[in-house]
Amino acid sequence: MEGIGNYRLEVKISADKLEAEIFLKVGEEDLESIVLKESDVYNALQTSKVKAGILEEVVQELCAIPAKYANARVTIARGVAPVDGTDAFIEYPYLATVSDEEGPKELEDGRVDFYNITSIPNVVKGQLLARKIPATPGTPGTAVTGEPIAPKAGKEINIKPGKNVVHNQERTMLYAAIDGQVSFTDQDKLNVFPVFEVNGDVDFGVGNIDFVGTVVIRGNVLNGFRVKASGDIRVLGSVEGAELYADGSIEIKSGIVAQDKGMIVAGKDIRTSFIQNANVTAGHQVIVSQSIMFSTVRAGKQIICKGPKGIIIGGVLQAGEKIAARVFGNNSATPTVLEVGVKPELRQELANIQKDLQNVYENLRKTDQGLGVLNQILHSGKELTTEKRIMQIKLTNTRLVLEKECKELEARKKELEIELKGEGPAAVEVYQVMYPGIKLTFGKLVHFIKHEYARTRFIVLDGEISTATLI
Structure with missing residues (x-):
């Protein structure tokens, strides 16, 4: 604070040092007689160590019409905010060659090919699979005091080579070491596995499969058979009461009808059209286009069922982050348990x-x-x-x-009980309607649905299960 004649100038610097304000303190009796010099303003700024970003036009106007700014705060200097760095990320160039189109294709003679619905994307030896784009350090800013303000540097990320993948000397690029199919496994490691194809059903003519790679089955997997893969498993038909184990992901085109037999376990994702009377576990996501009926489904992150039908009825569903569907339950109030907020394996542990x-x-x-x-x-x-x-x-x-x-x-x-408190960012999302008969569990918080909810998100807020309308 500096006293000059019949007024005083106070300078205040913001906590982040990116802005300085000046306060011209004047008594009512002195309003008309103020004479303020620019040198007085600059001296007050210098006393408060304001050196950079001074707004000269504000200084000039303040001195020209001081009565206008009397007893009011006005921004007199602005610093330059630092620009934070960008986080490192990984590009996957091989994905550019993978078509997103699915479904039957029309042949040249007008017939429709209902057999080769899914193409299996393969890579060749030496093909570039992943490229790391490094983090940037950001650009420093300048405080009104003239000091540099350090930016927040972007977070680095490690590129994770798995099996049959090599990296360059700088560890910024990954290449395929063999011909095969790309598969992501635990901790997002990128692998290339050889592909084992079955051109029909997995039945007594084929037997159980245990393959160090990716397995593609162009038919069905019948009751009682087992398929194990260190990569992915892709089934173009359906899966009955069988056992499927993949370190990567599992994709089943025509759905799962397990009759409460067998088990399907994937280290990463499981994708299918419907799940009925089955036991399904995925490390990351379970994505279903039609329905999940009377099944036990676990996902480390999300269970998503929001296709045109998108219905979940009966069974027990557990997800670490979110369960989402168009419809939960039915008019008969069929008991259905939805548990979110913690990884299912923690609950089992x-x-x-x-x-x-x-x-x-x-x-x-x-x-x-x-x-x-x-x-x-x-x-x-x-x-x-x-x-x-x-x-x-x-x-x-x-x-x-x-x-x-x-x-x-x-x-x-x-430790587990702390994680089970339901304080994490977890949600159950209803895109159409949720019927009574649903038991919601967020960690240790439990809520029974006793009336219908339409377009609703259930979350934990202030230690209680709360609702919000989905737009």
Whole structure:
């Protein structure tokens, strides 16, 4: 604050140092007699260490018409904000050669090909698969005090080569080491796997399949058969009560009718037209175009069913981030459980830990009971036989092991319970209607649907399950 004659000039710098304001403090009796010089303003700014971004036109107007700005704050200097850097990202040039068109194609003679509906995108040895675009550092800004303001640098990202993939010396590009099909597996590693094709059904003529690569089945997978792949599994027909395990993704064109048999597990995504009476687990997403009926479906991130029909009825669905469909349930209030807000495997791990803890507690009880009997013998003044001394040593060691195991399990249980509180960004989205009979679970928060909801998003807000209308 600087006093000059019958007025005072106060300069205030913003917290981010990108703006300075000046306040011309004048008494009512001195309003008409103010004479303010530009040198006085610059001196006040210099005293407050304002050196850069001074708005000369504001200084001039302030001095020309001081009564206009009396007892009011006016911006007198503006700095230059830093420009944050951009995050690194990865481009996938091979995707440019993959067609998004699906469905039957018309042949030259006018007939429609209903058999070769899906083309399998392959890459060749030496083909560029991924290119890392590095993060940028950003551009520094300037504070009104003249100091540089450092920008926020962009986040770097690691390019992750998997099997049959090589990178350049700088580790910025990935190339295919063999001919095959691209597959993303755990932690978004990019792989190229050889392709094993079955030109019909997986039946007694083919048998079970266990292939270190990607498996393409141009028919159906029948009851009781098993297909395992370290890459992806693509089925152009349907899957019955079979077992499918893929480290990558699983795509089933004609749907799953499992009759409560078998299991389908993918490390990344599962895509299909419908799921009925099946047990399905995906590390990332389950994407269904038509319906999910009376099934157990788990996804580390999302379960999406929003095609033209997009209906979910019955069963238990668990997703870490979101469950979305056009229609949930039916007029008959068929019980349907929707659980979001935590990865399903965490929920299962917690259940396993609670079971293990019960066993540990029971074993500790029995161990303490045995040691108690031996201690009673010692307290009575009797000596323990050799056999009982050996038993005492064994029980003491067992107790130490059980105590350690108990502490580890209890610590992990606490960690899981914190993650299960439902505080994460999770949602259930209804694009058309949700009928009564639905049980919503966000971590440990539970809500039973007792009336119809139309176009609604269910989220956790301030520790409670709340609703918002979808636009």
